[in-house]
Amino acid sequence: MIRLPRVPVPEQARDLLARRTRNVEEAGGTSRAARTEWERAHAPKKHVRTALEGMARGAVRCMYCDDSRATDIDHFEPLERAPLRAFEWLNHLLACSHCNSNAKREQYPVDGDGNCLLVDPTAEDPADHLRLLLHTGEYAAVADSAKGEETIEVFGLNRPDLVKGRQDAFHRARSNLRDWHQLRKQADHEAAREAARVAQALLDSPFVDVVHVMARLTPAVALIVVGPLTVPALDAWKAEGGPWARWTAGWAP
Ligand SMILES: [Zn+2]
Numbered sequence: 001m002i003r004l005p006r007v008p009v010p011e012q013a014r015d016l017l018a019r020r021t022r023n024v025e026e027a028g029g030t031s032r033a034a035r036t037e038w039e040r041a042h043a044p045k046k047h048v049r050t051a052l053e054g055m056a057r058g059a060v061r062c063m064y065c066d067d068s069r070a071t072d073i074d075h076f077e078p079l080e081r082a083p084l085r086a087f088e089w090l091n092h093l094l095a096c097s098h099c100n101s102n103a104k105r106e107q108y109p110v111d112g113d114g115n116c117l118l119v120d121p122t123a124e125d126p127a128d129h130l131r132l133l134l135h136t137g138e139y140a141a142v143a144d145s146a147k148g149e150e151t152i153e154v155f156g157l158n159r160p161d162l163v164k165g166r167q168d169a170f171h172r173a174r175s176n177l178r179d180w181h182q183l184r185k186q187a188d189h190e191a192a193r194e195a196a197r198v199a200q201a202l203l204d205s206p207f208v209d210v211v212h213v214m215a216r217l218t219p220a221v222a223l224i225v226v227g228p229l230t231v232p233a234l235d236a237w238k239a240e241g242g243p244w245a246r247w248t249a250g251w252a253p
Pocket residue numbers: 062063064065066067068095096097098099100
């Protein structure tokens with residue numbers, strides 16, 4: 001799971017969403033009313049989907065697992081629990097059908113004060129609660145983070161296919177980075193174009209959370225985790241003006 005800065009929806013969409021919320025209120029504000037209104041709200045859903053697809057990475061990857069194509073608009077706080085948030089833009093994320101329908105479903109754990117115990121990657125940096133162990137491909141909660149533990153459990157972030165996928169992605173990413181670095185060192189235009197294509201392919205690939213974590217390793221840890229063969233390429237990748245700096249440009253500190 002990686003941070004995905006939220007964009008505003010167009011003004012026209014905001015009006016449509018507000019009108020639909022009023023409809024739910026007028027129909028009694030129940031989850032049934034919200035579900036009925038949601039099912040027939042084709043135009044607002046189209047706006048929401050378009051905006052979310054612009055925020056998703058690569059070939060519209062799921063915002064939770066970073067693997068499968070995101071097919072479903074997920075209500076982060078479920079309709080059953082918060083019918084009046086059915087048309088709230090900040091409550092919409094894009095998920096694959098497995099994460100949405102098999103893993104998360106209607107779950108929305110909260111702490112004793114009612115605060116949500118799931119990481120919303122469009123509202124906060126998942127790295128505050130989740131640590132990806134590159135060698136095993138597994139997520140672990142950052143020390144004492146109940147939110148991290150619940151997030152791993154509810155989204156099934158350590159299901160075997162994802163763990164294996166991240167292990168493979170880690171090997172591929174190191175190889176891609178070294179290729180990219182070699183191409184970048186050549187002086188001709190064709191090599192530069194090829195380097196740009198390799199960089200973009202890496203950023204668009206599934207499990208971009210692996211690439212994300214690699215880029216955030218401290219130099220001492222990077223030497224151990226990615227190995228001395230790849231460190232020079234990773235340093236160039238992270239350098240000012242490099243692909244990583246451009247990718248994260250505009251993120252709030
Ligand atoms: Zn998913």
